[in-house]
Amino acid sequence: MENLAQPNYILEVTYLIASILFIWGLKSLSHPDTARRGMFLAEAGMAAAIIGTLFHHDIQFFGWIIAGLILGSLVGAAFAIWVPMTAMPQRTALSHAFGAIAAALVGIAEFVMHSGTMSTFTRSALGLEVMLGTLTTTGSLIACGKLQGVIRGAPVQFKGQQLLNLLIFFGMIGSFGYVLYNPAATGFFYTMVVLGFLFGVMLVIPIGSADMPVVMSLLNSYAGLSSAATGFVLGNNILIIAGTLDGFSGFILSILMCKAMNRSITNVLFGGFGAVHHEAGPGATGDMKEISLEDAAVRLAYANKVVIVPGYGLATAQAQHAVRDLANVLEDRGVTVKYGIHPVAGRMPGHMNVLLAEANVPYGDLYEMEQINPELSTTDVAVVVGANDVVNPDARDNPNSPIAGMPIVEVDKAKTVIVLKRGQGRGFSGLENPLFFKQNTNMLYGDAKATLSRLAQEVKNV
């Protein structure tokens, strides 16, 4: 009771300042010019809060703390230095898992030490923290595995899956309820922990790689909320604030991603998405028209305005620098080059922007979908690099399409479309794309990176 009666004022002031700096830091992210400075403030707040906490009077033994801090800093620094930009989605999924496991472990340890003396409210917050923490941990690990290619990216579905998921979910909630009623029932608490881990796995395995932006945002939200719940358990305001900011950020991103895929949030939450829909019907047929490298180069070289639309294929082929080289060659000839970026292009929100920024594309050239669409009718050549569903005109024209209503980058309105594609296969959603059969569409097969480099060379020779 000592620390309730007499709060550690210095620590509380440190936390207050850190909270303000966090919010300030996030606010500075509203513009790329102010963003870096703002993040330095947030870092300073974090450092102050951590150092302040080391003087917490409950802390008596420093061995494990120092070991954890040093090991964590080393691994964290290694990540920060060596993770390539193309691997950002995997790294982010992993960090959601790390944040969630930290919250879950703190909750379990609190339960082990204090379950007898906890109020019912604290115990419910703790249950929420541990459930969200455990399911986010395994869910994020599965997402990370799928993104890294360790686990097959295809959705795993089987008969009775929904029912099994419901059973696990209610088993978890039921165990939690019983622990609330009877705090001595530790067996039920550990059952809840195990079911939480299991539920996380079940939640993410039926989801295909193409839907990862939504999943990533949701897991982000869960990880944040479990941190906020930790704040309620420990009576710690800075945890509540930081966790809530994280949780809401993830939530807002989930909504934006859902809008960009024309799916409701309930549809996302309660499964059934990311599945391959075979009932789409025969779809478009016809011949795909192939174009030679030389012809493509001529079209690009004599264009006034070129719009490049990147997709996940850009990341897998690591072709961001090759795109930039081609754009440079074109710009030297006086061609205007812009980039049209769909919100769900890639595997996480903002993925394409980061890749192109890495390749020295000034951010003024990166256009959001709503900004670029009105310009496409005056565009001479639209170059689609490794994107498929986000440029599928069926989403706009065919009400029976599984992706009907999803907003798209309307490249088919450009005078000429050049599609860079690895092979003749379908996209990740398994849908046929009528864009590829249009009169004004030309296919350029091959590895995106190699093709783009050769294209740049050809343009120079024109």
Next chain:
Amino acid sequence: MSFLYLLAMQVQPAAREAMDPKVLIAAFYVFALAAFLGYQVISRVPPLLHTPLMSATNAISGISLVGSLVIAGAYEFDAHKLMAGGVDSHPSWATLMGFIAVFTATVNVVSGFGLTDRMLKMFRKDIKKKEAQK
């Protein structure tokens, strides 16, 4: 012996007894205001910066480290008691869990801020075209 007993009592951190209702209500105010503020602040972040945003909020929520630190440092770790099991092993288990939590949260803080900065450095308004070509 009584001295040791006293020492042990001091080592036991304050039990999380029923939170004062006033504190609890204040905590809900903090939650509600943070949610509102978070919504306002984050909906102004342009899609351009959504990946750095995710990385930054991740690092910030690594503040759960402050909870992990207290758990990792509050109890005495005793490998023998840990092996022996039972109630006596609980403090050692808590320390171990706290240690793992400190580790993972630190990874998130360091890599989150580090990567956010690495990404933000790349976003530039105007890069001289010739310069970029080199």
